[in-house]
Amino acid sequence: MRKFFAQPLEEKRKVRKDEKKAVGYYDNEHTKNVRDWKEVFDFVADKRILMAASHEPEDKEVPETFNQWPDYPPELRESCEEYAREVEKLAYKLMELIALSLGLPASRFSSFFEDPTRSVRLNHYPPCPAPHLALGVGRHKDVGALTILAQDDVGGLEVKRKSDGEWVRIKPTSDAYIINVGDILQVWSNDVYESVEHRVTVNSEKERFSIPFFFSPPHCTMVKPLGELTNEQNPAKYRAYNLGKFLATRRQSNFKKLDVENIQISHFKVQELANELDGALSINKK
Numbered sequence: 415m416r417k418f419f420a421q422p423l424e425e426k427r428k429v430r431k432d433e434k435k436a437v438g439y440y441d442n443e444h445t446k447n448v449r450d451w452k453e454v455f456d457f458v459a460d461k462r463i464l465m466a467a468s469h470e471p472e473d474k475e476v477p478e479t480f481n482q483w484p485d486y487p488p489e490l491r492e493s494c495e496e497y498a499r500e501v502e503k504l505a506y507k508l509m510e511l512i513a514l515s516l517g518l519p520a521s522r523f524s525s526f527f528e529d530p531t532r533s534v535r536l537n538h539y540p541p542c543p544a545p546h547l548a549l550g551v552g553r554h555k556d557v558g559a560l561t562i563l564a565q566d567d568v569g570g571l572e573v574k575r576k577s578d579g580e581w582v583r584i585k586p587t588s589d590a591y592i593i594n595v596g597d598i599l600q601v602w603s604n605d606v607y608e609s610v611e612h613r614v615t616v617n618s619e620k621e622r623f624s625i626p627f628f629f630s631p632p633h634c635t636m637v638k639p640l641g642e643l644t645n646e647q648n649p650a651k652y653r654a655y656n657l658g659k660f661l662a663t664r665r666q667s668n669f670k671k672l673d674v675e676n677i678q679i680s681h682f683k684v685q686e687l688a689n690e691l692d693g694a695l696s697i698n699k700k
């Protein structure tokens with residue numbers, strides 16, 4: 415990983431990802447329309463990548479793309495593939511434990527993960543001359559079900575504490591992973607689990623590396639609260655949404671700066687809809 419990122423930009427750009435090629439090298443990502451101080455290399459643990467071509471509901475096209483492996487270092491592909499195979503086992507185990515913690519059978523989530531989306535990102539955050547003016551990754555929540563994150567000993571990841579909105583530093587612990595709950599698990603569990611907001615700060619001296627493994631159901635999944643966790647007293651807090659279309663909408667903002675906030679699961683919250691409707695009705699009444 416270090417060897418790959420240490421190469422000149424022209425070399426890395428030979429495996430560049432763009433609006434057609436879903437994975438590869440990328441050094442111009444935006445989080446919430448602000449450019450991140452990082453470069454990344456993305457790959458998936460599958461032979462092919464299926465992604466909705468666009469966010470348009472009528473567009474049923476799901477083109478295939480493939481991993482792009484660099485020539486150098488030659489061992490990168492093998493190491494990445496082996497890493498993904500091993501971490502995946504942990505992801506399945508964690509989903510079983512989460513199901514049990516919700517009072518459900520351990521296998522409750524297995525049908526969602528028969529053909530999962532497993533994508534891995536190699537993150538490189540170079541030292542930044544003005545660390546107070548930039549973020550390695552702007553504040554965001556992960557969109558998948560679970561993220562299993564490996565980080566080196568430099569530090570920089572911060573999580574937003576809900577009680578007071580303060581950013582709390584996650585100290586690196588050697589040989590330990592950080593597990594992030596993602597948006598999908600928040601919706602499935604009807605808010606029992608909450609997707610955590612996080613960001614990455616940078617520093618002026620040390621570069622930092624991290625490797626998140628993102629675990630999600632396939633793109634065609636309709637994400638909605640599990641029936642067993644909702645009833646009349648505790649109704650579903652979200653409307654169902656199509657994962658592929660959600661991600662395609664989000665992806666638009668990765669490549670360009672948009673004027674609008676990008677799509678969030680809160681847009682599917684039933685309560686928000688009710689509030690919006692209330693607002694609209696009261697405006698009409700005036």
Ligand SMILES: O=C(O)CCC(=O)C(=O)O
Binds near residue numbers: 535571612613624626
């Ligand atoms: O580098 C990190 O610690 C976290 C990166 C991250 O949040 C992401 O890539 O989604």
Ligand SMILES: [Fe+2]
Binds near residue numbers: 554555556612
């Ligand atoms: Fe993240």
